[in-house]
Amino acid sequence: MSVWDEVIGQDEAVATLRRAVADPGAMTHGWLLTGPPGSGRSVAARAFAAALQCPTGGCATCRECRTALDGSHADVTVLATEGLSIRVEQARDLVALAAHRPSVGPWRVIIVEDADRLTERAADALLKALEEPVARTVWILCAPSLEDVIITIRSRSRHVRLRTPPVEAVAALLVRRDGIEEHMALYAARAAQSHVGLARRLARDEGARIRRRDVIALAGKIRSVGDAVGAAADLASIAEEESSTSSAERDAGERARLLETLGADPAARTQPPHVRAQVSALEKEQKTRATRFGRDVVDRSLVDLLSVYRDALIVRSGSPVALVNQDMAEQVQRLAQVMSSEQLLGAMDAIGVARERIGANVPPLLALEAMAVSLQLPR
Numbered sequence: 001m002s003v004w005d006e007v008i009g010q011d012e013a014v015a016t017l018r019r020a021v022a023d024p025g026a027m028t029h030g031w032l033l034t035g036p037p038g039s040g041r042s043v044a045a046r047a048f049a050a051a052l053q054c055p056t057g058g059c060a061t062c063r064e065c066r067t068a069l070d071g072s073h074a075d076v077t078v079l080a081t082e083g084l085s086i087r088v089e090q091a092r093d094l095v096a097l098a099a100h101r102p103s104v105g106p107w108r109v110i111i112v113e114d115a116d117r118l119t120e121r122a123a124d125a126l127l128k129a130l131e132e133p134v135a136r137t138v139w140i141l142c143a144p145s146l147e148d149v150i151i152t153i154r155s156r157s158r159h160v161r162l163r164t165p166p167v168e169a170v171a172a173l174l175v176r177r178d179g180i181e182e183h184m185a186l187y188a189a190r191a192a193q194s195h196v197g198l199a200r201r202l203a204r205d206e207g208a209r210i211r212r213r214d215v216i217a218l219a220g221k222i223r224s225v226g227d228a229v230g231a232a233a234d235l236a237s238i239a240e241e242e243s244s245t246s247s248a249e250r251d252a253g254e255r256a257r258l259l260e261t262l263g264a265d266p267a268a269r270t271q272p273p274h275v276r277a278q279v280s281a282l283e284k285e286q287k288t289r290a291t292r293f294g295r296d297v298v299d300r301s302l303v304d305l306l307s308v309y310r311d312a313l314i315v316r317s318g319s320p321v322a323l324v325n326q327d328m329a330e331q332v333q334r335l336a337q338v339m340s341s342e343q344l345l346g347a348m349d350a351i352g353v354a355r356e357r358i359g360a361n362v363p364p365l366l367a368l369e370a371m372a373v374s375l376q377l378p379r
């Protein structure tokens with residue numbers, strides 16, 4: 001067993017990180033791990049942290065490894081923001097922490113999971129720490145791509161690139177780690193386009209599979225502007241359903257725990273002012289998180305929708321590349337019959353534009369309607 005077991009399909013990146021653990025000459029104080037969503041950036045970062053703390057370089061079973069992996073190691077700090085950005089105060093806290101020697105392990109490791117969400121001021125604060133390395137402190141920054149991180153940070157860290165892991169490797173992980181049946185694991189890995197977390201969710205949650213199929217089905221249904229408006233509303237509500245099912249339970253749990261910590265009676269109709277203030281601060285935080293999550297869910301739905309046009313294009317070109325939507329081959333075929341390659345490419349462009357606009361804070365429904373209008377089937 002090794003901490004690298006769950007870092008799948010990343011031989012080159014793992015070799016680089018392992019070398020750094022084994023050879024002080026290959027080690028450095030700042031690392032930047034990039035890779036597409038779902039490629040396992042944060043898994044790789046934690047594995048690296050564990051390997052650095054482990055007396056035998058990452059056995060996955062000792063106390064150091066286990067605590068580093070589950071986030072409870074005293075010298076491993078993970079900043080995983082659920083908000084839209086990482087604030088300068090958060091960055092400053094990390095910088096202050098970075099100045100301290102490790103308390104139990106050989107290294108102090110600070111992982112920033114979403115370095116692309118650093119505000120400009122937060123990035124500046126962090127840059128100072130990268131410019132003046134402290135012995136025994138290691139920064140591991142994660143981001144989707146190099147372009148997502150300001151150039152001064154890039155130039156002061158070593159870059160390790162993760163790839164999209166092969167579908168088979170993702171399926172094998174689901175079977176081995178999560179006990180998912182092989183056929184289901186393969187379907188989920190393919191449908192999720194190798195996004196490990198999504199694949200697991202699809203494999204385990206029938207609701208998620210149904211929602212995905214509903215999204216894909218939209219591709220063949222838009223025949224008029226009226227249909228387009230309806231399809232946009234459907235997409236938005238599918239995403240809404242997906243994000244509310246995932247957050248409702250968690251929000252309620254957080255609220256209950258907060259009330260308990262404050263010694264308040266959860267059943268009371270009105271709460272004392274200091275409790276109300278804390279609860280409303282929590283609600284604000286939850287709302288920010290919901291906004292980000294909702295946007296991510298819409299984006300994933302668009303990735304799903306994109307995949308069916310891509311598949312149709314593959315069918316038209318007669319290329320032997322595997323389809324993402326093998327389970328919906330009939331629908332892919334139909335789309336390939338009614339749309340030309342140019343039209344399919346046009347549809348893919350329209351989806352790409354909608355993703356960009358939503359990423360740039362255009363209200364999702366607005367962007368989705370404009371997109372859906374361009375997705376009308378040819379008459």
Ligand SMILES: [Zn+2]
Pocket residue numbers: 054055056057058059060061062063064065066
């Ligand atoms: Zn170990």
